[in-house]
Amino acid sequence: MxxxxxxxxxxxxxxxxxxxxxxxxxxxxxxxxxxxxxxxxxxxxxxxxxxxxxxxxxxxxxxxxxxxxxxxxxxxxxxxxxxxxxxxxxxxxxxxxxxxxxxxxxxxxxxxxxxxxxxxxxxxxxxxxxxxxxxxxxxxxxxxxxxxxxxxxxxxxxxxxxxxxxxxxxxxxxxxxxxxxxxxxxxxxxxxxxxxxxxxxxxxxxxxxxxxxxxxxxxxxANLKSSAAPRQPMRTLRYSSGCASELLTRCKYFQVERLLLNTEVCRELVTFQTGVNSFHALLCVDGCGSISWDGEGSSSSLNFFKGDCIFVPAESEVLKLHGRAQILNVSC
Missing domain, CATH: 2.60.120.10 (Jelly Rolls)
Known part of the structure; x- marks a missing residue:
């Protein structure tokens, strides 16, 4: 299910x-x-x-x-x-x-x-x-x-x-x-x-x-050796209809991606679905929007605002994202 x-x-x-x-x-x-x-x-x-x-x-x-x-x-x-x-x-x-x-x-x-x-x-x-x-x-x-x-x-x-x-x-x-x-x-x-x-x-x-x-x-x-001041990593935005994304961090503990959602002038909503290997946590750090999905013959939705964190279980329904927001997408 x-x-x-x-x-x-x-x-x-x-x-x-x-x-x-x-x-x-x-x-x-x-x-x-x-x-x-x-x-x-x-x-x-x-x-x-x-x-x-x-x-x-x-x-x-x-x-x-x-x-x-x-x-x-x-x-x-x-x-x-x-x-x-x-x-x-x-x-x-x-x-x-x-x-x-x-x-x-x-x-x-x-x-x-x-x-x-x-x-x-x-x-x-x-x-x-x-x-x-x-x-x-x-x-x-x-x-x-x-x-x-x-x-x-x-x-x-x-x-x-x-x-x-x-x-x-x-x-x-x-x-x-x-x-x-x-x-x-x-x-x-x-x-x-x-x-x-x-x-x-x-x-x-x-x-x-x-x-x-x-x-x-x-x-x-503690590491007591000299530490070079950290430089900002190269970051590349990938664009698609209604959304841009970039990978912020990937390590053995977690992966973090930044999503820039803007479907306010987009006819097709951004779709999102988790795989079998990990849940996702969607933290809205700016803006607002909604997540909708179809299931058991009806549609449902969930509004989110700046500061909200949405937990998306592994093997989720296909979700449709709408709004104008910046989201941190965290998974393992």
Whole structure:
């Protein structure tokens, strides 16, 4: 039986560096402040997406219908029906901590079998002076990094990279990094919430407490070699009637494609269908539109707006996309 798409509602995080743009720009209408992250497609126990049309979490649905994930090897390696990826919207009103994530091997051994975390950032917007941290400017060692953390001089050791709207960054596990103030980012990552903080600017939370650092674990997994500042990859738009598309990232964990939908003056709608190997998550990052399909003798449709994430099960019905929107199409 062919399956139909459904909308997800995000889990929300109020980390101290967040702002209000996820409500202001995306209309998510979540009653928290600051609103730092929206986990728009997640089965992680630290923040699960909801399926409002079925009154359940995405995890609960997958426990009943694991086949909607598809047959990709990543869907089965954990031995349970969970998403292998996690998709977020991030509003960095202030700098995020300088941090690093472990790889799968280290996480499995030291973090109770958890996945590690390789991730991709797509910059949705950035202030004129926004930047990010990507690795070290030169080779360093653990002792030097510890001293720099202790006296607050770690900044000059780090690569600070200016960022702009539509920039793309691939952050492998082990890369020391931080999103800078003024950035609005879509993040696609492994389904993991393991973050080892190296430095957090001596900030305190709403209770006056400094956030925990994980210096020893961070230095266990961090790449301490000099990292060349990342260059933007070559990207090629492919045009078809009503839509243009480009591949942003393809790795062993996920694939991300950007779709520029414009069928407002197009007689033929853009068609879309998933294969047997993977679900797709369609995150609308600009504009709006609708998805329609025919099934069991009748037609149905689902409207989407900026900030909405639509889960499309593996082996879906043939879908017709209509509207004017920018969409990130994520699959495994």
């Amino acid at each position: 062919k399956r139909i798409p459904f909308k997800l509602l995000p889990a929300a995080k109020d980390y101290l560096w967040g702002g209000s743009r996820l409500n202001d720009d995306f209309g998510l209408n979540v009653d928290i402040s600051p609103f730092a992250e929206a986990w728009v497609c997640s089965t992680h126990s630290d923040g699960e997406s909801q399926v409002p049309s079925l009154s359940c979490t995405l995890s609960e649905l997958l426990s009943k219908e694991p086949e909607i994930l598809g047959t990709h090897p990543l869907q089965t390696t954990q031995g349970r029906p969970e998403l292998p990826i996690l998709i977020k919207l991030i509003d960095a009103k202030s700098d995020l901590s300088v941090q690093v994530h472990p790889d799968d091997e280290y996480a499995k051994e030291h973090e109770n079998g958890s996945l590690g975390k390789t991730e991709m950032w797509y910059v949705l917007d950035a202030k004129k002076d926004s930047s990010l941290v990507y690795g070290f400017r030169r080779d360093v060692d653990s002792d030097e990094v510890k001293r720099a953390i202790g006296n607050g001089s770690i900044g000059p050791l780090l690569n600070h990279v200016p960022i702009h709207k539509n920039d793309l960054f691939y952050i492998e596990a082990g890369t020391v990094h931080a999103i800078g103030a003024g950035a609005l980012v879509a993040e696609i990552q492994e389904s993991s919430n393991l973050t080892y903080r190296l430095y957090d600017y001596d900030r305190t939370d709403k209770n006056g407490n400094k956030r925990e650092l994980h210096i020893d674990k961070a230095l266990d997994v």
